[in-house]
Amino acid sequence: MVQTIGSAFAIYFIVWWLVLFTVLPFGVRGQHEGEGMAAGTDPGAPIMARMGRKLIWTTLISSALFACLLYAYYAGFLNIDRVSKAVGIPF
Numbered sequence: 001m002v003q004t005i006g007s008a009f010a011i012y013f014i015v016w017w018l019v020l021f022t023v024l025p026f027g028v029r030g031q032h033e034g035e036g037m038a039a040g041t042d043p044g045a046p047i048m049a050r051m052g053r054k055l056i057w058t059t060l061i062s063s064a065l066f067a068c069l070l071y072a073y074y075a076g077f078l079n080i081d082r083v084s085k086a087v088g089i090p091f
Contacts, residue, residue: 008070015069016062023058 027050032043072078084091 011069012062012066015066016058019062019065020054020058023054023061026054 028046029048030044031037031041031047034047037043069078076082080091
């Protein structure tokens with residue numbers, strides 16, 4: 001199976017999105033944990049989301065994970081026979 005650039009980009013985007021949702025809660029402090037809550041806001045609203053740092057970390061982690069997946073694919077560890085046997089679905 002030949003992997004095209006479009007499918008590689010789609011897989012990278014899915015990996016990036018999953019890593020983003022994994023990284024989002026790290027380091028978040030709600031307004032109820034800090035001093036001075038703004039009137040009319042939710043107590044759980046973050047004080048500083050630091051989205052720039054989270055986007056950078058997401059890109060670094062997902063790039064490393066995608067590189068590992070791509071290596072496993074080209075080394076033959078992620079072929080359809082091996083994955084279907086590991087999952088238990090006959091192919």
